[in-house]
Amino acid sequence: MFTTRRADAQNPLVLAIDVGSTGTRAGVYDVRGLPLRNSKTKVQHAFTTLNDGTSTIDPDQVADEIRRCINFCTDAVGAPIAGVAIDTFASSLVGVDADGRAITPCYTYADSRCAPQVNYLRSILDEDDTQQRTGTRQHTGYLPPRFLWLQQTDPDTFGRVRRWMSLGEYAWLRLIGRTAAGTSTAAWTGMLNRRRGRWDAELCALVGVQLEQLSPIAPPDDPLTPRASVGERWPDLADAVWFAPISDGHSQSIGAGSKDSSQVVLSAATSGAMRVLVEGDVDNLPRGLWCNRIDRTRSILGGALNDVGRAVTWLESTLKLPERAVVEATLMGPPLPAVPIVLPWFTGERSTGWVGQARAVFHRVTAATTPLELYRGAIEGVAFSYQRILRDLTQVTGRPREILGTGRVSNSLPGLLQIVADASGAPVTPITIKRSTMHGTALMALETLAPGVERAEVDRGATFTPVPDRFGYYHRRMERFQVLYDKVIAAAN
Numbered sequence: 001m002f003t004t005r006r007a008d009a010q011n012p013l014v015l016a017i018d019v020g021s022t023g024t025r026a027g028v029y030d031v032r033g034l035p036l037r038n039s040k041t042k043v044q045h046a047f048t049t050l051n052d053g054t055s056t057i058d059p060d061q062v063a064d065e066i067r068r069c070i071n072f073c074t075d076a077v078g079a080p081i082a083g084v085a086i087d088t089f090a091s092s093l094v095g096v097d098a099d100g101r102a103i104t105p106c107y108t109y110a111d112s113r114c115a116p117q118v119n120y121l122r123s124i125l126d127e128d129d130t131q132q133r134t135g136t137r138q139h140t141g142y143l144p145p146r147f148l149w150l151q152q153t154d155p156d157t158f159g160r161v162r163r164w165m166s167l168g169e170y171a172w173l174r175l176i177g178r179t180a181a182g183t184s185t186a187a188w189t190g191m192l193n194r195r196r197g198r199w200d201a202e203l204c205a206l207v208g209v210q211l212e213q214l215s216p217i218a219p220p221d222d223p224l225t226p227r228a229s230v231g232e233r234w235p236d237l238a239d240a241v242w243f244a245p246i247s248d249g250h251s252q253s254i255g256a257g258s259k260d261s262s263q264v265v266l267s268a269a270t271s272g273a274m275r276v277l278v279e280g281d282v283d284n285l286p287r288g289l290w291c292n293r294i295d296r297t298r299s300i301l302g303g304a305l306n307d308v309g310r311a312v313t314w315l316e317s318t319l320k321l322p323e324r325a326v327v328e329a330t331l332m333g334p335p336l337p338a339v340p341i342v343l344p345w346f347t348g349e350r351s352t353g354w355v356g357q358a359r360a361v362f363h364r365v366t367a368a369t370t371p372l373e374l375y376r377g378a379i380e381g382v383a384f385s386y387q388r389i390l391r392d393l394t395q396v397t398g399r400p401r402e403i404l405g406t407g408r409v410s411n412s413l414p415g416l417l418q419i420v421a422d423a424s425g426a427p428v429t430p431i432t433i434k435r436s437t438m439h440g441t442a443l444m445a446l447e448t449l450a451p452g453v454e455r456a457e458v459d460r461g462a463t464f465t466p467v468p469d470r471f472g473y474y475h476r477r478m479e480r481f482q483v484l485y486d487k488v489i490a491a492a493n
Contacts, residue, residue: 002433002459004034012082012449015073015237016442017066018435019088019167020248021047021108021270024062025435026069028077029442033455040435041072048105053112053140055347056105059094063171070175074236083223083241085445087437088168090188090247091141095150095161096170103160104150106167109271110306110347112140114149115357121145121206128287134203135187135194135291135299140348140356141306142190147207162213168245169215176226176242180218184250184300187292192217194293195281218244219295221448243445248437249302250294252406253277255440256431257458261301262401264393266386266428268416269407270309274389275302276397288352288392301396303351303389308382309409311344311360315378319371330372331379331415335473339373340364341480342381343488352388355489363484383419384474384481390424402463405430406437414464421464423474430461 009030017026027040043065048056066086074081095104121127121138131137138145151158165173166185173179186192186199191214193200199214218224223241231238249267253275256265260277267273278301282291285301293299321327330336341363343349349358362374394400403426405417410430421428433439436458443455 002034002456003037004030004032006036006077006079009034009036013077013079014083014085014442014445014449015070015081015240016438016445017069017084017086018248018251018438018441019062019066019086020437021089024065024069025438026066026073027435027438028073028081029439029446031446031450031453033439033443033446035435035439036077039073039076041069043068047108047110049110053115055108055110055112057108059102059106059167059170060174062106062167063174066171067175070234074234077236080236081240083243083445083449084237085243085441086168086171086245087248087251087441088166088245090185090249091143091190092167093143093146094165094167094170095157096163096165096173097160098162100173102170103157106170107146109141111146112348112356114140114145117145117148117152118356120148130203131287132285133193133195134190134200135192135285135293136190137287137354139190139350139354141304141350144190144203144207147209151208163215164209164213165215166245172224172242172245176224176230178224178226178242179215180224180244181215182244182246183217183219184247184292184294185245186217187294188247188249192293194291194299197293197296220246220444221295223448241449243448246294246441246444247292249273249275249292249300249304251440251444252437253300253440254443255436255438256404256406258404261397264390264400264403266403266405266410266420267407268308268405268409268413272305272308272382272386272407272409273302274386274393275300276393278397282396286392286395288388290351301393303392305382305385306348306350307344307346311346311378311382312409312413314346315375319375321371321375327372327375328415330376331413332418335470336373336376338369339380340369340377341477341484342377343481343485344378344381344385352392353485353489358489361484361488379413379416380419380477381481383416383423384478386420387423387478400426402426403428411461417464421466422470423478425466425471427463427465429463432459432461
C-alpha cells in the first residue's frame with residue numbers, strides 16, 4: 001500500500017496542497033514521497049459556469065479552503081513540517097487591488113468568453129513565432145486574450161487592478177504575505193518566454209499589462225520566506241519553507257513517476273492531457289502542442305483536452321445507460337461499426353487545433369442509435385483526441401515505451417485506456433495511487449529539501465496491451481474523425 005504510518009515516516013515532512021476543478025486537497029508526505037495515513041483532507045467546490053462561456057470561482061473562498069486544509073493537516077500530524085508546496089489548475093487569473101484584495105473573480109482555464117480576442121490576436125500576431133517563443137498558441141485558456149477581453153469589457157476594473165496573479169499566488173499572498181509565480185505557473189499562462197524564463201515583454205505590451213503588475217518568477221529551488229506571524233498561527237510550520245505555486249500539469253507528470261521522454265503521462269480527470277518530460281530546449285515545436293518550462297533545465301511537452309471527466313459526467317447524466325458492468329464490457333470489447341463519430345468538445349477544443357469555440361458533434365446518429373452506442377462513440381472521441389496529441393509528440397520524442405494513465409477517470413473507466421492502447425498501438429499502464437497530482441507537488445518540494453534521496457515507486461495496475469487486429473479499424477475511424485473535424489473547424493472559423 002502506497003502509504004506510511006506516522007511512526008514510520010522519515011523526515012523531512014512536506015505538506016502538499018492541490019487545488020483542482022472539483023476541490024482543494026491537502027496531505028503530508030515523508031521524504032520517500034509516501035503519504036502519511038490519516039493526514040489527507042478535501043474541501044469540495046465547483047466552478048460557476050454559464051452558457052455564455054463563464055467559468056469562474058471565488059478566490060477568497062479557495063484561500064479559505066486552503067487555510068482549513070492546512071489546519072487539518074498540521075493538527076493531524078502534530079510534528080514539525082519542513083516545507084509547504086501547492087499546485088493549482090493551470091491558467092487561472094485574479095485581479096488584485098492596491099490593498100492586496102481580489103477585485104475580480106478567479107477566471108479559470110475553461111472560461112471561453114475571450115474567443116473574439118483570440119481571433120483578433122491571431123490576425124495581428126505571427127502565431128508560429130509566438131508559439132516558438134512562449135510555447136503556446138493563442139487560445140481562450142491562456143491569458144493574452146483574457147487580458148484583452150477584460151480591458152475591453154470592463155475597463156474600469158481593469159484600470160483598478162494593481163497586480164495580476166494566478167489563484168495559487170493570490171492564496172499565498174493572503175495566507176503568508178509573500179508570493180511569486182512558480183516557473184510552471186508562469187509558463188501555463190501563455191506569457192512566459194520559455195527560453196529566457198522571463199515574462200514575455202512583447203505580449204505584455206500588446207495586451208496592456210505592465211511587467212511590474214506580474215509576480216516575480218521563482219523556480220522550484222527558490223522557495224519563499226513567509227511573514228513571521230505564519231509560525232505563530234501554525235507552530236509546526238514555524239521553520240517551514242514555502243514553495244511558489246506550480247501548475248497541476250507539472251505536478252501530475254512528476255507524481256505519476258515519469259522520468260524521461262520515453263514515458264508519456266496521460267491525465268484523465270475533469271480535463272485531460274498528454275505530457276512528456278524533456279530536458280533542455282525543444283526546437284521547432286509542432287503547432288498542435290505546447291511546451292512549458294517547469295524549472296531551470298526541464299520542460300513539459302504536450303497537449304490538453306478540456307473535456308474528459310466532464311464529458312463522462314454529461315454522458316452518464318444525460319443518457320439512459322444500462323448497468324455499469326454492461327457499459328464497461330462494451331468499452332473493453334471489440335469495436336462496434338454502428339457507433340457514431342463524436343467530437344467530444346463540450347467546453348471547447350485545446351490541443352491540437354486550438355479552437356476554443358468548438359463544441360461537441362455527434363455524427364451519423366439515426367433513430368436506431370442506442371444510448372450505449374452514443375456513449376462509446378464519445379469515449380472513442382476522447383481517445384482519438386489523445387491520439388492526435390500523441391501523434392504530434394512522437395514527431396519530437398519518438399514513439400513512447402509506455403503510456404502512464406493517471407487521474408480519477410483513468411482508474412474508474414478502464415475501457416478508455418484500452419481504446420487508447422488499441423488506437424495508438426502503445427501499452428497503457430494505470431497509476432493506481434490516489435492523488436498523483438498532490439504526490440507530484442510533494443516530490444517537487446523534496447527535490448530541494450532532500451535531494452538525492454530515493455523515492456518510493458508508485459503503485460501500478462495491470463497494463464492494457466493493444467489488441468493488434470483493432471489498430472486498422474481505429475486508424476480508419478481516425479481518418480473519418482479528421483474529415484469531420486476539418487469541416488466543423490472550417491465552419492467555426
